[in-house]
Amino acid sequence: MAIQRVEVGERGLVASKNIRKGEKLLFVPPSLVITADSEWSCAEAGKVLKQNSVPDWPLLATYLISEASQMKSSRWRNYISALPRQPYSLLYWTRAELDRYLEASQIRERAIERITDVIGTYDDLRLRIFSNYPHLFPEEVFNIETFKWSFGILFSRLVRLPSMDGRVALVPWADMMNHSCEVDTFLDYDKPSKGVVFTTDRPYEPGEQVYISYGKKSNGELLLSYGFVPKEGTNPSDSVELSLSLEKSDKCYKEKLEALRKYELSTSQCFPIQITGWPVELxxxxxxxxxxxxxxxxxxxxxxxxxxxxxxxKDLRYPEIEEQALQFILDACESSLSKYNKFLQSSGSMDLDVTSPKQLNRRLFLKQLAVDLCTSERRILFRTQYILRRRLRDIRSGELRALRLFDGLRKLFN
Ligand SMILES: C[S@@+](CC[C@H](N)C(=O)[O-])C[C@H]1O[C@@H](n2cnc3c(N)ncnc32)[C@H](O)[C@@H]1O
Incomplete structure (x- = not known):
């Protein structure tokens, strides 16, 4: 395989010769993999973080910044210089951009939570460690901007290796592979060959891009971490989060809230819906x-x-309130759909007021991602609405038939 410019994913790995199904490819040895145990160019900085028991993710984020700042002496200089300057994940969207483009989608909340977490992690490291060792962690190098970059890199490139006890790692070269929803193979450590490999689940011809799976993720999750949205209808793992809430006016509000709290749930809860249906939890x-x-x-x-x-x-059935429950889900679904419709209808005329070409390009790019995401999420909601309406119609016409039968019998006996 060779790194090339590709249509899907900008750069990717492309087959240089015929590849068979079931072949093991790549072989990156552990010494060329970046983990929490990798050696630091600035050994003292690494020692301080380990003495303070910093967990893997923040440790790796700091490691990347540290190695990037020691560029000449870092053994990862070629790898780091090939990394994107601005990973595309939602970490790089401003609050105003999230509000403007992702108002309809629950992914907006997830992005805000994630950005808050990254800022919180940086603040914690700064207060607890960096401020005590300014000579090792100067603020010009270790600041929230560089942390957003390194976390963006981790979110879009870090892999979990099941055969290395689930350890997280950056695997240079292998992380040039792009995701396909049709592929079902991922990177892992191969004990016999002592390297990180992936086993192809299909043959490839020379010139074809070779893909792996980043996991069974929804389009929203892919946008959140990796900054792209697969083409509509191509992701079988796609789902949309539907938010359900208890009515404050409910006579049993307090009792219901108490029951929910016992199971760490709240009065407003999101559940994933797929094109094939909704979960029993919902x-x-x-x-x-x-x-x-x-x-x-x-x-x-x-x-x-x-x-x-x-x-x-596992399953619950209460026939006496099934109709109300389905109507309740349908109401939530329709209220969510109206937000998607509003955004998708207005998106065409959005951003025509921007004059700077750079700003216009960014806005058009983000808007297109948001339109793609919202179109795929709305498609699932439309399908759900259709199924719910049909079920409700069946229940209601069944009830009507039973009522007519009952009426007929009553007349017969009167
Ligand atoms: C692990 S890297 C893959 C290598 C990357 N293409 C590069 O040039 O560095 C993950 C990034 O690749 C891009 N990517 C991966 N799969 C993609 C896909 N199916 N469609 C669009 N972009 C994709 C996204 O920008 C994502 O954040």
């Missing part, structure tokens, strides 16, 4: 939300299933 939450006071004894059981912490009872 249905359980909907049952809880619509339950009348007479069902208070079931609140705990419903919350347990909604939290996925109940290992004994």
């Amino acid at each position: 249905m359980a939450y909907a049952y809880l939300a619509v339950s009348p006071p007479s069902m208070s004894r079931q609140f705990k059981e419903m919350s347990a299933v909604a939290s996925n912490k109940n290992t004994t009872k």
Whole structure:
């Protein structure tokens, strides 16, 4: 394989000759892999972080910045100089951009949480360690901008190696491979050959781009960490988060909240919906939300299933409130759909007021990502709306038939 400019993913690995299905490719030895145990060019800085028991992710983020600042003496200088200056993940979107383009999607919340976490991690390191060793960690080098860069690199390139006890690593060269939703193979340490490899799950011809899987992730998760959205309808693992909330006016609000809290859930909860359907946890939450006071004894059981912490009872059925529960999900789905419709309808005329070409390019690029994401999430919601409406129609027409039958029988006996 060779690194080349490619259509999907800018740079990627391309087959230089025929590759068979089941072949082991790459062979990156552990000495060429970056882990939390890698040697630091500035040994003293590494020692300080380890003495302070800094966990793997912040340690690796600091390591990357440290090695990048020691460019000439770092053994990773070629690798680091080939890394993107600005990884595309949502870490690089400003709050205003997230609000403007991702208002309809729950991914906006996830991005805000992630940015807050990165800032919190940096602040913690600065207060606890960097400020005590300014000669090792000067602020001109170790600051929030460089941390956003290094975390962006980690989010988009770090891999977990199952056969190395799940250890996280940057694998130079192998991390030039792009993701395909159709591929089901990933990087791992191969004990017999003592190297990081991946085993192809299909043949490739010379000139074809070779892909791996970054995991079964939704389009939103791919945008969040890797900064791209697969083409609509190509990701079988795609899902959209639907937010459900308890009504404050609910007569049993307090009891329901108590039951939810027992299972670490709150009055507003997100559940992933796929094109193939919704999870049992979402249905359980909907049952809880619509339950009348007479069902208070079931609140705990419903919350347990909604939290996925109940290992004994997986599925729940309450035929007496099924219609209300489905209607409750349909209402949430339609309210979410109206936000997507609003954004997608207005996106065409957005950003025509910008004059600087650089700013315009950035805005058009981010907007296109947001439009792609929102179109794929809306597609799942449309499908869900269709299924819910059909089920409700079936339930209601079944009830109507039963009612007519009952009426007919009553007339017969009167
Ligand atoms: C592990 S790197 C892969 C190498 C990368 N293409 C490069 O030039 O450095 C992950 C990054 O590649 C890009 N990428 C990977 N798969 C992609 C895909 N299917 N479509 C678009 N971009 C992709 C994204 O920018 C992502 O953050």
